Amino acid sequence: xKRALSILATALAxxxxxxxxxxxxQPEPDPxxxxxxxxxxxxxxxxxxxxxxxxxxxxxxxxxxGNPAWVSVVDGTFDKYRISYTLRVSANPDYTPRSATLTxxxxxxxxxxxxSQAAAEKPVDPEPEPPQTAIAEKLTNPKASAAAxxxxxxxxxxxxxxxxxxxxxxGTANNNDNVNAVFxxxxxxxxxxxxxxxxxxxxxxxxxWSWKVDYGDISAAKEQWSKNGLVSFMWHWNxxxxxxxxxxxxxxxxxxxxxxxxxxTGFDIRRALxxxxxxxxxxxxxxxxxxxxxxxxxxxxxxxxxxxLHEAAGNYTLYGPGGAWFWWGRGGADACKQLWKLLRDxxxxxxxxxxLIWVWTLDATPGAENQYxxxxxxNDLVDIVGxxxxxxxTSAQTRQYKAALAxxxxxxLTTVSECGNIPDPEKSFAxxxxxxxxxxxxxxxxxxxxxxxxxxxxxxxxxxxLTRETMPSLK
Numbered sequence: 001x002k003r004a005l006s007i008l009a010t011a012l013a014x015x016x017x018x019x020x021x022x023x024x025x026q027p028e029p030d031p032x033x034x035x036x037x038x039x040x041x042x043x044x045x046x047x048x049x050x051x052x053x054x055x056x057x058x059x060x061x062x063x064x065x066g067n068p069a070w071v072s073v074v075d076g077t078f079d080k081y082r083i084s085y086t087l088r089v090s091a092n093p094d095y096t097p098r099s100a101t102l103t104x105x106x107x108x109x110x111x112x113x114x115x116s117q118a119a120a121e122k123p124v125d126p127e128p129e130p131p132q133t134a135i136a137e138k139l140t141n142p143k144a145s146a147a148a149x150x151x152x153x154x155x156x157x158x159x160x161x162x163x164x165x166x167x168x169x170x171g172t173a174n175n176n177d178n179v180n181a182v183f184x185x186x187x188x189x190x191x192x193x194x195x196x197x198x199x200x201x202x203x204x205x206x207x208x209w210s211w212k213v214d215y216g217d218i219s220a221a222k223e224q225w226s227k228n229g230l231v232s233f234m235w236h237w238n239x240x241x242x243x244x245x246x247x248x249x250x251x252x253x254x255x256x257x258x259x260x261x262x263x264x265t266g267f268d269i270r271r272a273l274x275x276x277x278x279x280x281x282x283x284x285x286x287x288x289x290x291x292x293x294x295x296x297x298x299x300x301x302x303x304x305x306x307x308x309l310h311e312a313a314g315n316y317t318l319y320g321p322g323g324a325w326f327w328w329g330r331g332g333a334d335a336c337k338q339l340w341k342l343l344r345d346x347x348x349x350x351x352x353x354x355x356l357i358w359v360w361t362l363d364a365t366p367g368a369e370n371q372y373x374x375x376x377x378x379n380d381l382v383d384i385v386g387x388x389x390x391x392x393x394t395s396a397q398t399r400q401y402k403a404a405l406a407x408x409x410x411x412x413l414t415t416v417s418e419c420g421n422i423p424d425p426e427k428s429f430a431x432x433x434x435x436x437x438x439x440x441x442x443x444x445x446x447x448x449x450x451x452x453x454x455x456x457x458x459x460x461x462x463x464x465x466l467t468r469e470t471m472p473s474l475k
Contacts, residue, residue, distance in 0.1 A: 032059040033081055036109040045117040049091040054113060055084050058106035064113075066103045071115060073102075092117050134410045135159060139383050145354040148303040150474050151230060152357055152383065155436050159413055163425040164230070164437035164466045165459060166192030168418065169220070172213040173198050176220045178443055179229075185453050186460040189468035192305070193224040194418075194439050197290055198236035201255045215293040218300060225302045228471040232305035232359075232439065233297075234418075235290065236260050239267040239327060243278045262330050269331035273338050287343065291351040298355040301475065307359035307417055308343060311388050312336045313368075313375035325363070333374040340377045361386040361417050362404060369403040376407050384436065386417025394424045394450050396431035415439075421450040425464045 039055035056062050061078040064085060074086035092098055102113040135156050139149055158164070165188075167178045173196035183189045197203075197215060204214040221231045238258040240246035245257025259265040272279035297304055312329030313336075324330045328339055340360075347353045360382040362372060376382070385404045389397050397416075404414040415436040416423060422438050445451055460467055 030080055033057055034059065036062065036104065036106050036111050038104060038111055038113065040113070041111065042114040042116070043087075045089045045115055047092050047118040047120055049089045049117075051086055051088040053084050054087055054104075055082065056104055056106075057082050058104075058109065060107045062104050062106035064102055064104050066101060068100050070098070070117075071100055071102070087115075089115065089117060092120050095119050095122050135413055136379070136383075136411050139357060140380055141348055141354060141356070141358075143348070143354050144357075145298070145303065147301055147475065148355050148357055151303045151305075154472070154474055155384075155413055158466065159436055160434040162464055162466050163428070163435055164191040164471075166190045166194060166230075166232070166437050166439035167443070168194035168439055168441050169196065170442065174213070174215055174217065174220055176223060179220075179224065181443055182456060182460070186457050188460040189227070189229065191466045191468050191471050192230045192232055192437050192439060193220070194232040194234065195221060196234050196236055197293065198238070200235070200286065200290060200293075201238050201249055201258055202253075203293075206253055216296065218293075218296050218302075221297060221302055222300055224468075225300075225475075227468055228473050229468040230305060230437075230471075230474075231297070231302055232307065232417075233294070234310055235308045237286070237308070237326075237328065239265055239279075239286075240282065241265040241267055246278065246282055260326050262324055262327055265327055267327050269328055269335045269339060273335060273342070283339075283342070284346070287346045288351075291347055291353065294347065294353050294356070295351065298353055301355075303355045303357060303474075305359055305384070306356040307361050307386060309336060309340055310361035310386075310417070311363040313360070313362045313372050333371075336375060337377050340381065344381060357383045359384045359386045359415070359417055361388055362400075362407070364389045364397070364400045366399075369399075372403060372407050379408055379411050382408070382412060384413045384415055386415045388418040389416055389423065390420040392421065392450075394421055394427070394455070396427040396433050397423050398431050398433055401428075401431075401433040401435065420448045422455070422459065425459065425462060429464055 037057040039053070043052060058081060062083065064073045067073055070090045070092075072088045074088065076084040076086070097119045098117050100115045102115065104111050104113060137156070139152050167182055167190045169175050170178050176193060179189055179193050199213045200215065202213050204216060205212050224231055238255070238260050240249060241257050241259065248254040248257060268279060271277045272283045274280055294304065294306075309328045311325055328336055344358070347356065358381065360377060362368070362385065364387050385408055387397075387400045387404050389400055391397065401414060413436045414434065416438040418439050418441050420441055422440050423435070425435070425438070428435055440448075440451060442448060443451070459465055
């Protein structure tokens with residue numbers, strides 16, 4: 001009995017001890033955050049895509065909206081006011097960067113996350129072959145002189161590497177006044193000198209005249225060639241507006257009825273291409289006369305960059321119906337191409353000129369490109385495609401270059417055959433424009449304000465520009 005009581009007392013004592021102890025305290029719950037917190041508010045995503053985590057702390061379960069089709073959001077578990085989202089971004093197939101702004105919302109709270117993804121890298125085109133390797137190797141005249149072919153070979157070798165400097169003669173257009181003026185400014189002579197048979201009808205002027213012009217005097221061209229420069233001739237072809245005007249020219253040396261602008265002469269190229277018309281007779285006489293002067297250059301061993309019928313391509317109707325700049329462009333493309341062919345047949349075939357490198361010249365008027373192909377005589381009748389450019393800057397003229405290059409399918413050299421302000425060769429090469437030479441029309445800095453003395457010095461001192469002093473002998 002005592003033993004039983006003892007056990008009971010022990011149990012009661014234990015129960016008393018247990019009941020008198022303080023119960024174990026439970027942890028207090030985390031307080032809800034008062035704000036919305038993001039692990040980052042912007043991400044730069046690789047172009048090939050990928051995934052990353054966005055950790056969010058919020059007082060209530062947040063949600064993400066605004067994601068475009070190329071971004072997907074994988075939900076996480078919201079626990080203790082925290083959630084981790086997985087954002088998956090697909091690869092960018094475009095050549096432009098893209099971005100998105102996602103919105104994270106939790107009740108009345110919101111924040112944005114910006115995603116930026118780089119553009120896909122454009123595939124690198126195969127390295128183009130050097131321009132000169134695509135260019136026709138031979139002149140179109142199979143009987144071209146060795147000297148003419150040598151000049152052409154040299155131009156091919158420099159194409160895409162260096163550009164020749166040039167200037168057009170002023171005054172009677174058969175002198176080196178501008179060539180020497182460039183030297184006075186810069187200490188260097190242009191590699192190309194341009195001359196013009198613009199006063200052919202006057203040549204030679206009567207002995208009694210105080211004003212003199214005689215294209216039989218080729219001393220300027222001879223000097224340029226003898227000092228390793230190249231010679232270019234063009235032809236502002238003056239024509240009589242009537243048979244009576246022609247007769248006055250022949251009999252009285254009165255050429256008041258002559259002109260080359262469409263708005264100043266009614267000379268009709270289409271009639272001139274038909275034998276039996278006085279216009280046709282006049283063409284043949286003038287071609288014979290210019291051939292005689294070109295023959296003097298041939299006899300002196302001087303190759304000629306020859307560019308007649310300039311600026312016809314691309315300006316037909318530019319000045320109104322039938323309002324081309326010059327009469328040889330007024331009758332349309334076919335008539336102009338026939339005249340080009342007639343010139344070649346006469347000068348090469350009948351008069352035996354083998355020193356001519358034929359330069360076909362485009363009008364660079366914006367929008368004219370869609371007419372070029374109609375006017376082009378063809379790769380078999382053209383050696384070089386020139387563009388005459390007059391713009392109020394010295395920037396690269398890539399529009400004109402591409403149009404000229406496309407015209408021949410890349411088979412012909414292209415050149416700035418005439419210009420006002422000179423396109424900067426450094427800018428041209430940087431843009432991929434491989435002009436063969438530039439020929440400044442005038443040294444008048446009032447008319448061509450960017451052709452300053454400082455700019456000429458920059459041009460003639462450029463490592464990308466050839467001057468007469470850096471030209472080899474091509475004789």
